[in-house]
Amino acid sequence: MPEAIQHLAMQNIVKRFPGVLACDQISFELYAGEILAILGENGAGKTTLMNILYGLYHPDEGQILINHQKVAIDTPRHACELGIGMVHQHFMLVPNLTVIENVALGLYNTSFLKLDVAAVRKRILKVSEQYGLEVKPDAYIWQLSVGEQQRVELIKVLCLGANLLVLDEPTAALTPQETDELIALLKDMAQQGCSVIFISHKLNEVKAVSNRVCVLRNGRVVYDGQTTEHSVESLAEKMAGREINLPVRHEKSSYGEMLLDLQDVWAKGDRGFDALQGVTLSVRAGEIVGIAGVSGNGQRELAEVINGLRKVEKGRILIEKSEITNLTPQQIINHDVGYIPEDRLHEGTIPSFSVRENFIMKDYAHPPITKKGFLQEKIINRYAADLIQKFQVKTPDAQTSCASLSGGNIQKVILARELTRNPKVLIAAYPTRGLDIGAAEYVHRRLLEARDNNKAVLVISEELDELLNICDRIAVIYEGVILRILPGKEATRSSLGLLMAGVTHENKAE
Numbered sequence: 001m002p003e004a005i006q007h008l009a010m011q012n013i014v015k016r017f018p019g020v021l022a023c024d025q026i027s028f029e030l031y032a033g034e035i036l037a038i039l040g041e042n043g044a045g046k047t048t049l050m051n052i053l054y055g056l057y058h059p060d061e062g063q064i065l066i067n068h069q070k071v072a073i074d075t076p077r078h079a080c081e082l083g084i085g086m087v088h089q090h091f092m093l094v095p096n097l098t099v100i101e102n103v104a105l106g107l108y109n110t111s112f113l114k115l116d117v118a119a120v121r122k123r124i125l126k127v128s129e130q131y132g133l134e135v136k137p138d139a140y141i142w143q144l145s146v147g148e149q150q151r152v153e154l155i156k157v158l159c160l161g162a163n164l165l166v167l168d169e170p171t172a173a174l175t176p177q178e179t180d181e182l183i184a185l186l187k188d189m190a191q192q193g194c195s196v197i198f199i200s201h202k203l204n205e206v207k208a209v210s211n212r213v214c215v216l217r218n219g220r221v222v223y224d225g226q227t228t229e230h231s232v233e234s235l236a237e238k239m240a241g242r243e244i245n246l247p248v249r250h251e252k253s254s255y256g257e258m259l260l261d262l263q264d265v266w267a268k269g270d271r272g273f274d275a276l277q278g279v280t281l282s283v284r285a286g287e288i289v290g291i292a293g294v295s296g297n298g299q300r301e302l303a304e305v306i307n308g309l310r311k312v313e314k315g316r317i318l319i320e321k322s323e324i325t326n327l328t329p330q331q332i333i334n335h336d337v338g339y340i341p342e343d344r345l346h347e348g349t350i351p352s353f354s355v356r357e358n359f360i361m362k363d364y365a366h367p368p369i370t371k372k373g374f375l376q377e378k379i380i381n382r383y384a385a386d387l388i389q390k391f392q393v394k395t396p397d398a399q400t401s402c403a404s405l406s407g408g409n410i411q412k413v414i415l416a417r418e419l420t421r422n423p424k425v426l427i428a429a430y431p432t433r434g435l436d437i438g439a440a441e442y443v444h445r446r447l448l449e450a451r452d453n454n455k456a457v458l459v460i461s462e463e464l465d466e467l468l469n470i471c472d473r474i475a476v477i478y479e480g481v482i483l484r485i486l487p488g489k490e491a492t493r494s495s496l497g498l499l500m501a502g503v504t505h506e507n508k509a510e
């Protein structure tokens with residue numbers, strides 16, 4: 001890097017929430033053209049710190065300097081005017097507006113553009129072409145997959161022309177190819193003088209993209225140094241403060257009976273096309289089957305038909321020989337099916353409910369949680385305290401609303417609820433998305449434990465390493481069709497990657 005010019009300095013930042021000291025005297029600098037990765041366990045204070053930089057929260061103490069000038073960033077609009085662009089961990093898009101309308105909302109009132117739909121469309125297409133970010137300008141947000149929504153968020157910021165980009169887990173929902181493209185894009189932007197703050201739990205990406213890392217633990221900076229001085233393992237240790245050992249799956253020679261069986265299942269997507277086209281797939285007792293695929297190829301619809309959230313147009317779904325096709329979600333829960341949905345905030349929890357209420361959401365009508373129509377407060381409190389401790393959910397107490405937890409901790413609440421219910425069949429969509437490496441290790445252990453206890457587990461993920469590590473078989477879904485099912489021990493990153501792009505031996509030869 002040429003001579004370092006300081007772009008941003010956050011000095012002695014303190015932020016308190018009731019019962020939590022989220023930022024405890026945090027200081028760091030960011031130089032022009034630098035990509036700085038901020039690392040830390042779930043709840044370490046990363047998002048809070050960035051929300052302060054973006055004017056969403058005001059610090060209780062400390063100061064911010066942009067180009068050596070002290071600034072008081074009061075609002076996100078002020079942050080935009082200072083050239084700060086933020087891509088949030090949870091999308092800030094309006095579901096019932098189109099892509100153009102969402103981008104226009106961000107641009108409106110800035111000096112770049114007036115609210116002019118044709119101009120916004122042009123701007124989107126220019127940015128999308130420039131950076132190779134594919135987007136459907138007229139689609140409604142609710143019709144898009146999570147990966148596509150992420151792209152809209154990026155386009156929104158890029159349309160604003162920010163020169164200090166903050167990306168809070170930007171690759172959480174991206175495919176490996178999209179991630180590589182984003183990394184190349186960020187490096188390119190940095191070369192042109194843009195400064196980037198990159199928050200991620202994926203340490204191989206941190207290694208690939210960043211110049212420097214700043215590690216937070218419990219709201220404090222515990223390390224600040226050059227990325228090249230570290231391996232992925234040493235970064236993991238810096239973050240967790242302990243050694244991380246990923247669990248290993250032992251090969252089995254036999255499996256139990258078929259617990260989940262999909263036979264020629266067809267379903268429509270939100271835009272009316274056939275999102276699932278004759279999916280035939282089974283999971284046996286004691287088996288983990290992975291679904292690999294680029295987001296938007298039918299994964300969401302697959303999870304939803306199994307859980308009664310989307311209509312099966314044709315075909316059958318069986319749980320242990322009982323047909324559950326088009327039953328209600330409650331009836332399917334009663335068939336002992338657990339579900340970790342893709343959208344943790346809107347489908348996995350009720351954000352305004354407390355952690356404790358979210359834990360018992362599926363069991364509140366049954367003993368021991370309820371007796372003679374009354375909730376058993378003592379039992380619920382004990383249960384909640386136990387889950388908070390086992391899953392290391394970082395929350396001031398069980399009464400705190402889920403909405404105020406950090407992203408990774410919300411995911412832990414869902415995982416704790418679903419895994420502890422010990423279902424016969426578990427559908428886990430992106431179970432470790434947003435989790436720090438220590439928590440991901442724990443989830444993998446629990447999924448393997450469910451397998452060893454003769455449960456059937458279906459894991460939908462784009463993390464190929466995750467799938468290769470824990471799955472007995474891996475099915476690749478492409479445009480609503482299961483292209484191939486590979487035994488876990490035979491699958492490789494490259495074979496899965498090719499299938500995810502729709503390349504089979506048959507069409508490769510053409």
Ligand SMILES: Nc1ncnc2c1ncn2[C@@H]1O[C@H](COP(=O)(O)OP(=O)(O)OP(=O)(O)O)[C@@H](O)[C@H]1O
Pocket residue numbers: 017018020021022040041042043044045046047048049089394395396404405406407408409434436
């Ligand atoms: N609005 C809020 N009200 C109360 N507590 C909050 C609020 N926002 C964050 N917190 C708390 O502050 C702490 C830091 O949260 P933050 O979201 O900054 O963590 P993080 O490092 O981004 O975690 P993750 O990796 O899980 O996203 C957590 O304990 C969280 O529960």
